[in-house]
Amino acid sequence: MGEEKPKVVDILDIRYYLEHQLMPKWFLKDTEVFLAALLKPNTNFLYTTMQKICEKEEVELPYQKEQYQLEIFSISEEIEAICIILPEPEKSTLCKRIYLLFAHKQNKCKFFTIEKGEIFESRCTLNYIEMNFLGGWDLEEEHLVHLNYGVCLNGQEEEVNKIKELFST
Numbered sequence: 001m002g003e004e005k006p007k008v009v010d011i012l013d014i015r016y017y018l019e020h021q022l023m024p025k026w027f028l029k030d031t032e033v034f035l036a037a038l039l040k041p042n043t044n045f046l047y048t049t050m051q052k053i054c055e056k057e058e059v060e061l062p063y064q065k066e067q068y069q070l071e072i073f074s075i076s077e078e079i080e081a082i083c084i085i086l087p088e089p090e091k092s093t094l095c096k097r098i099y100l101l102f103a104h105k106q107n108k109c110k111f112f113t114i115e116k117g118e119i120f121e122s123r124c125t126l127n128y129i130e131m132n133f134l135g136g137w138d139l140e141e142e143h144l145v146h147l148n149y150g151v152c153l154n155g156q157e158e159e160v161n162k163i164k165e166l167f168s169t
Contacts, residue, residue: 009057009059010059011054011059011060011061011062012090012091012094014053014054014057014059015050015089015094016093016094017053018049018050018053019086019095019098019113020093020137020146021144022049023111024111024137024139024144025137025139025144027100027109027111028109028111028137028138028139028144029139031102035082035102038070038082038084039070039072039082044065044068046084047063047065047067047068050063050068067086067087068084068085068086068087069084070082070083070085071083071085075101075160075164075167076164078103078105078106079101079102079103079164079167079168080101080102080103080104081099081101081102081160081163082099082100083097083099083156084097084098084099084100085097089115089116091116092115092116092117092118093115093116093117094115094116095113095114095115095116096114096115096116096132097113097156097159098111098112098113098114099111099112099113099159099163100112101163101164101167103167108167110136110138110163110167111136111137111138112134112135112136112163112166113134113135113136113137114132114133114134114135114152114159115134115135116132116133117130117131117132117151118130118131119131131151131152131153132151132152132153132159133148133149133150133151133152134148134149134151134152134159134162135147135148136166149162149166
């Protein structure tokens with residue numbers, strides 16, 4: 001048996017973990033507690049969380065507090081939403097935005113992601129076109145399940161319309 005090599009963790013690994021594991025699982029399992037932490041006044045919960053993970057993993061945090069923003073809005077009388085705006089993603093699958101939707105009366109919540117992605121444009125030139133993909137996470141029993149809803153080309157208005165439609169079905 002050889003020696004185990006230590007796992008090298010970088011900022012992209014940490015960011016992926018936060019966006020695609022920690023946040024969706026916490027939001028979907030314990031929505032009210034997650035929202036209370038996220039919306040606590042005079043804090044920037046996501047930035048602070050990234051700081052703590054980076055300190056633990058001894059990784060430099062290249063992002064600024066101002067790059068983490070929240071937009072809170074209503075989609076309808078029953079549906080509330082929070083758009084989490086994140087630092088520009090460095091690679092595919094990292095998130096540009098995360099939408100948290102919840103309907104308190106129905107006890108329903110959904111976690112949607114707008115992920116940086118690429119589509120192969122041409123075999124001859126090996127060009128890729130950058131696209132935004134709408135994804136989501138669902139919790140089945142104790143397991144996170146990733147969902148892919150396709151490309152979002154036309155900005156935040158299209159994103160919100162698709163998300164509203166998906167939430168309502």
